[in-house]
Amino acid sequence: MSSSRKLRFILIAILAASTLLSRAQTNQSEESARAFTLSGDFWGTHDPSVIKAGDTWYVFATGLAPHGQMAIRCSNDLQQWKLCGQVLTEIPEWIRKESPGTKELWAPDISYFNGLFHLYYAYSLFGKNTSGIALLTNKTLDANRPDYKWVDEGLVLRSQAADDFNAIDPNLIIDTQGKAWLAFGSFWSGIKMRRIDPATGKLFAGDSHLYSLASRARPKDAEPAPPGLPPDWEAVEAPFIIRHGDFYYLFVSWDLCCRGTKSSYRIMVGRSPHVTGPYIDAEGKSLADGGGTQLLSANHRWLGPGGQSLYVGDHQTVMVFHAYDAVSGKPALQISTVGWKDGWPKIELQDGSLASSKQ
Secondary structure (H helix, E strand, O other), X not given: OOHHHHHHHHHHHHHHHHHHHHHHHHHHHEEOOOEOOOEEOOEOOOOOEEEEEOOEEEEEOOOEEOOEEEEEEEEOXXXXXXXXXXXXXXXXXXXXXXXXXXXXXXXXXXXXXXXXXXXXXXXXXOOOOOEEEEEEEEOOOOOOOOOOOOEEEEEEEEEOOOOOOOOOOOEEEEOOOOOEEEEEOXXXXXXXXXXXXXXXXXXXXXXXOOEEEEOOOOOOOOOOOOOOOOOOOOOEEEEEEEEEOOEEEEEEEEOOOOOHHHOOOEEEEEXXXXXXXXXXXXXXXXXXXXXXXXXXXXXXXXXXXXXXXEEEOOOOEEEEEEEEEOOOOXXXXXXXXXEEEOOEEEOOOOOOOOOOOOX
């Protein structure tokens, strides 16, 4: 083969490889999202948190379980779900003393690091910011193992009436440098963050700064709420942070949950190259200044989607959240894979009838 023909062959091979790479990158950047059709015990789920351990998916959720606090649901395929226990049989005594009016424990957040499963959760009262975030740890999530035991690690942080934040809705994120951070908060001045010591799961003594990530705080001279809406209708809560590509993505829930067919939750997102922010939406506005790109809102079948958490796997990222039946107002678990387009996430909400209509 002549040198000119060899050169031409090499150039054609390079061009073909470049085209295939470009197509692969395009397909990856425009990966679609897919909502799962669920069956079994998925009704009654609020503020779900998801993790995979072995071949089993676990979802932890707010509120009362059949025999205690914070129900656990299990699945082998993300579609067929069953109730498989609860985290606690009763509210810890120290929380009863700290917050006597607390009847339910809220917003569990499950993660795994330093050889233990860490479950952060909140205790509070509706409309109050005298709240706290606590921690439980476990060596395993398999209740059949002899070393299955939730260990009460106690209080992580609290908020008091004089604070401008609310210590609820925790979410643990490990950054690319191995540092641990806890995002939390809702209403008041918005979403906050504190650094965590990975060795203890508690606040990191070397950094006492309270970082501000997102806010919808209204000025005192703002216009009153629209007719039919409560004064606190512009709320932000339920933070969850993941790393994807070059950015950290902060997902939050806007507006109001827990009101049945009057629930107005919707899921918003912003991104930042730094875990502590600032998080910016697709229009260039900071979430700390009221910005946020809408990821998901209600459809004709499901209202108020929010209370989200995510699981980042080797081959796919999934989001779990809750939404309310448009007829009965009852909450139910929702699951979607996460797609990406132009550096921004996409998810889907179930539409139409379900495989199981049991409510």
